[in-house]
Amino acid sequence: MLAIWQSEMERIWNRKSTLLLYIAYIFLVVAIIWSHKVTGTKVLRFGEGTVVVNNLNLPWLMMSEVALFLITAILPILYVDQLSGDLYSGAYRLYMLRPYRRFQFWLAKLLALSASTVIFMGTSLLIGVFAGWLFFPHSSTFLKYGSSIASSPSDAVLYILSFYLILTLVCLVKLMLSSAVCLFMSRPLFAYIVILILSVFLFDLFRPLIMLMDPFQQIMLALRVEGSFNFWMCAGGLVLVSIMISFTRWQKKII
Amino acid sequence: MRTREVPVEVLSLNFVVTGLRENLFLACNIAVAALAAAVYTEEFRSGQLRLLFVRRFTRGQIFWSKLLVLNVSILFLLIVFAVSSQVIVEVWSLSYDISDAGLSGSQGLQMLEYYGWALASLLAISSFYCFIAMYSKSVTYAIGVCMVYNLGSLLFDSLYLKLASFVSHIPYLHNVIAFMIVPYMQHTGLDRSLMGNSSVNGAIITVVSLYLIFFTWGAYRRFVTDDYLY
Numbered sequence: 001m002l003a004i005w006q007s008e009m010e011r012i013w014n015r016k017s018t019l020l021l022y023i024a025y026i027f028l029v030v031a032i033i034w035s036h037k038v039t040g041t042k043v044l045r046f047g048e049g050t051v052v053v054n055n056l057n058l059p060w061l062m063m064s065e066v067a068l069f070l071i072t073a074i075l076p077i078l079y080v081d082q083l084s085g086d087l088y089s090g091a092y093r094l095y096m097l098r099p100y101r102r103f104q105f106w107l108a109k110l111l112a113l114s115a116s117t118v119i120f121m122g123t124s125l126l127i128g129v130f131a132g133w134l135f136f137p138h139s140s141t142f143l144k145y146g147s148s149i150a151s152s153p154s155d156a157v158l159y160i161l162s163f164y165l166i167l168t169l170v171c172l173v174k175l176m177l178s179s180a181v182c183l184f185m186s187r188p189l190f191a192y193i194v195i196l197i198l199s200v201f202l203f204d205l206f207r208p209l210i211m212l213m214d215p216f217q218q219i220m221l222a223l224r225v226e227g228s229f230n231f232w233m234c235a236g237g238l239v240l241v242s243i244m245i246s247f248t249r250w251q252k253k254i255i
Numbered sequence: 256m257r258t259r260e261v262p263v264e265v266l267s268l269n270f271v272v273t274g275l276r277e278n279l280f281l282a283c284n285i286a287v288a289a290l291a292a293a294v295y296t297e298e299f300r301s302g303q304l305r306l307l308f309v310r311r312f313t314r315g316q317i318f319w320s321k322l323l324v325l326n327v328s329i330l331f332l333l334i335v336f337a338v339s340s341q342v343i344v345e346v347w348s349l350s351y352d353i354s355d356a357g358l359s360g361s362q363g364l365q366m367l368e369y370y371g372w373a374l375a376s377l378l379a380i381s382s383f384y385c386f387i388a389m390y391s392k393s394v395t396y397a398i399g400v401c402m403v404y405n406l407g408s409l410l411f412d413s414l415y416l417k418l419a420s421f422v423s424h425i426p427y428l429h430n431v432i433a434f435m436i437v438p439y440m441q442h443t444g445l446d447r448s449l450m451g452n453s454s455v456n457g458a459i460i461t462v463v464s465l466y467l468i469f470f471t472w473g474a475y476r477r478f479v480t481d482d483y484l485y
Contacts, residue, residue: 016392017392017393017396028407031411038414065410068406069406072406073399073402073403074399074403076395077395077396077399080395081393084395085393188393188394188395189289189292189293189297189394189398192394192395192398193285193398196402
């Protein structure tokens with residue numbers, strides 16, 4: 001199983017296009033950090049006011065726009081290219097001659113894409129933390145989202161790590177949704193558009209599902225002390241439903 | 256959407272234009288990106304073009320015919336959009352008992368003018384998307400890069416406009432630089448052009464021409480010179 005996961009990782013990362021996507025992502029993160037450096041403040045997009053950017057809040061504040069790009073456009077490129085692309089090009093017909101059980105191919109692909117997502121997340125976390133310490137004013141306190149009580153630097157570490165963990169989980173929700181869609185639409189063009197349309201319109205049913213397009217505010221709400229039951233219910237429910245649809249479809253699909 | 260809060264009675268007055276104004280800079284651009292990826296990247300990367308080149312037409316002729324199909328499709332989709340918007344207005348006028356739902360002469364002219372500018376902006380962005388489509392490794396990358404460009408230009412236009420403000424003393428040049436971001440031109444420039452501002456109109460024409468010449472040429476060079484043997 002480890003060998004097939006490793007093979008999937010190589011298939012993802014040995015491609016020049018994946019590396020270009022990764023470099024473009026790094027440029028995007030740097031550009032957004034630079035824009036915060038120029039302005040010195042961050043205007044939150046949902047009318048929550050303006051925040052002064054410092055070393056403790058940069059790693060999560062910068063993700064307001066980065067997460068929007070990542071979830072709406074960048075990660076679906078990787079997911080659809082790997083899931084639909086391999087089915088559509090016929091690569092799986094050869095690939096599945098290898099002596100593994102059918103579900104292991106599915107699991108390995110999803111685990112490899114999850115690991116790639118973690119790489120994207122980890123990169124932005126590292127860049128955010130380093131840029132915060134090097135280029136932004138050092139502060140001894142920071143304000144959590146929606147709170148007026150100052151928190152200590154040790155809280156900041158936990159807050160940032162929790163933010164990135166939940167963001168990674170949201171990315172995995174998107175991955176599972178993509179996997180369910182791609183197994184029904186093996187043509188990449190249609191798969192990408194259907195995922196985009198679902199992401200844009202699903203939140204009309206349940207507001208927290210806006211996480212499939214613009215997750216920042218929902219994650220911040222989920223991080224509050226009182227939590228956000230709707231967020232966890234939507235994320236967990238969508239992952240479960242998508243896994244069931246994707247797995248059932250994969251087991252029955254004629255490759 | 257800005258129009259969600261507007262009452263139907265007000266919305267129905269100019270819905271054909273308002274509907275396009277709301278959708279032009281994102282939904283229409285994504286549709287154009289999908290068309291460009293389908294017409295160019297898919298055939299370019301799947302190997303279908305190799306068979307197409309066996310036919311007696313030159314590569315240049317095939318490229319221009321594809322571009323023509325793409326642009327005619329955009330025109331057709333715009334007409335469908337206008338007609339279906341007007342049908343919605345008619346349905347509203349029946350169900351909400353609105354008396355003055357028909358298009359007056361001046362409204363019709365304004366609509367034609369707006370749709371003309373919208374078509375020009377979509378032709379400009381279609382050239383750019385063709386360029387991206389020809390240089391993309393797969394359909395997913397083609398449409399994804401177009402999406403990133405579109406989202407990026409909508410989110411970062413304020414930063415870019417700071418750069419453009421260096422030449423704010425020359426309105427025409429300022430507009431040309433600002434409108435180089437086509438989605439910005441679509442949601443801000445086209446409204447200003449309807450007010451009859453000649454420097455805005457000139458800037459839009461310049462930007463559209465530049466896009467058509469530069470990016471169509473780039474896509475054409477790629478199309479006719481690649482060996483397609485991989």
